Amino acid sequence: MLHLTIKDFDLTAIAESGQCFRMTSVGTIEKEYPVYKIVALGKCLLISRDPKGDTDTYLASCTESEWEEYYKHYFDLTTDYECYRSYADPSDEFLKTCMEYGTGIRILNQEPWEMLISFIISQRKSVPAIRTTVEKLCALSGEECFIDSSEWHTLAPEIPERIYFYPFPDAGTLAGFDVEEIGSTGTGYRTGYIMEAARKVTTGEIDLSALAETPDEALLEELLKIHGVGIKVASCTALFGFHRLSLCPEDVWMKRVKEQFYSGSWPESYKPVLGVLQQYMFYYARLEHEKDKIKRTGRENQ
Known part of the structure; x- marks a missing residue:
C-alpha cells in the first residue's frame, strides 16, 4: 500500500x-x-x-x-490549479464560493475513446444508470x-x-458486437450511436489520436460528425478526453448558472480555462445541497 x-x-x-x-x-x-x-x-x-x-x-x-x-x-x-482559479474576477462572489466549495477538483486525463462512448451513453440518463450501463458494456468483452x-x-x-x-473495450471489440448484444447493456436508443462510433474509429474514418493535435473547433467539428453526438457530448469528450480546458459542456445546471449569474454569456476573461471553472460551478450547483439556490428556469433538456 x-x-x-x-x-x-x-x-x-x-x-x-x-x-x-x-x-x-x-x-x-x-x-x-x-x-x-x-x-x-x-x-x-x-x-x-x-x-x-x-x-x-x-x-x-x-x-x-x-x-x-x-x-x-x-x-x-x-498542474497548479491555483493558476486556473486566479482567472476568477475578484468581484465574482458566486464563482469564489464555488471554488472554495470545490477546491481539490482536478480534470482527469482520461482516454478519448472511453469518454466518447461514456458520454454518448450519458444522454438523458441518471448517473447511477450511466455507471450501470458502462459496467455492463465493459463486461461484454469477458476480459x-x-x-x-x-x-x-x-x-x-x-x-x-x-x-x-x-477494462473498457476498445473500438474494435465493440464493433464486433451486434445490436442485441450492445442493447442488452441498457444503451437503448443510443445503441446505434455506439455502433457507428465504433465503426468509424475502427475503420480510421475518425482518428482519435490525430484529433489530439487539432484546434478546439476542429476537434468539435469532427466529433459532431458522429451520429448521436451533439454539442454537449462533443464538449464533454473534448474536455474530459482531450483535456481541452477552454471548452464548457452546458447541461441544464450550467445553463441556469450562466443565465442567473452571468446574464447569459460567460465572461471573456474566463474562456481560456472555462472548462475548469465550470467544474467548480457544476459541483456546487448540481451535486450538493447548495443546488437549491440555483433557480429552476427554462427547459430541462440535457
Missing part, C-alpha cells in the same frame, strides 16, 4: 463532478474515509484519505512506479481482471479481498 502526500486534491469532489463514471466508493475506513475504486488505463486503483494522516495524505493500492508512470498524469497532479485488495479488507471489511473489474 502506497502512502502519498497530495495537495489541492479531493477524491469526493472529483468523483461527483460529472467527469468520470468508473470512480465509485466501495467502502469506508473508520466510518469516515471513503475508499474509491477507479478503473482506468486498463488498470484498477483503490485510493483513500489516510486515516492516520492529515488532510493531504492518501493511501493507494498501486506501486510507486505505477503512481509515477500512470496516476500522477491521470489525476493531473503536476475479467482482478486486484488483491486484502490489505484494504482489513481497513474496511465491506471491501472484498479480491476486486474484479473489466
Whole structure:
C-alpha cells in the first residue's frame, strides 16, 4: 500500500463532478474515509484519505512506479490549479464560493475513446444508470481482471479481498458486437450511436489520436460528425478526453448558472480555462445541497 502526500486534491469532489463514471466508493475506513475504486488505463486503483494522516495524505493500492508512470498524469497532479482559479474576477462572489466549495477538483486525463462512448451513453440518463450501463458494456468483452485488495479488507471489511473489474473495450471489440448484444447493456436508443462510433474509429474514418493535435473547433467539428453526438457530448469528450480546458459542456445546471449569474454569456476573461471553472460551478450547483439556490428556469433538456 502506497502512502502519498497530495495537495489541492479531493477524491469526493472529483468523483461527483460529472467527469468520470468508473470512480465509485466501495467502502469506508473508520466510518469516515471513503475508499474509491477507479478503473482506468486498463488498470484498477483503490485510493483513500489516510486515516492516520492529515488532510493531504492518501493511501493507494498501486506501486510507486505505477503512481509515477500512470496516476500522477491521470489525476493531473503536476498542474497548479491555483493558476486556473486566479482567472476568477475578484468581484465574482458566486464563482469564489464555488471554488472554495470545490477546491481539490482536478480534470482527469482520461482516454478519448472511453469518454466518447461514456458520454454518448450519458444522454438523458441518471448517473447511477450511466455507471450501470458502462459496467455492463465493459463486461461484454469477458476480459475479467482482478486486484488483491486484502490489505484494504482489513481497513474496511465491506471491501472484498479480491476486486474484479473489466477494462473498457476498445473500438474494435465493440464493433464486433451486434445490436442485441450492445442493447442488452441498457444503451437503448443510443445503441446505434455506439455502433457507428465504433465503426468509424475502427475503420480510421475518425482518428482519435490525430484529433489530439487539432484546434478546439476542429476537434468539435469532427466529433459532431458522429451520429448521436451533439454539442454537449462533443464538449464533454473534448474536455474530459482531450483535456481541452477552454471548452464548457452546458447541461441544464450550467445553463441556469450562466443565465442567473452571468446574464447569459460567460465572461471573456474566463474562456481560456472555462472548462475548469465550470467544474467548480457544476459541483456546487448540481451535486450538493447548495443546488437549491440555483433557480429552476427554462427547459430541462440535457
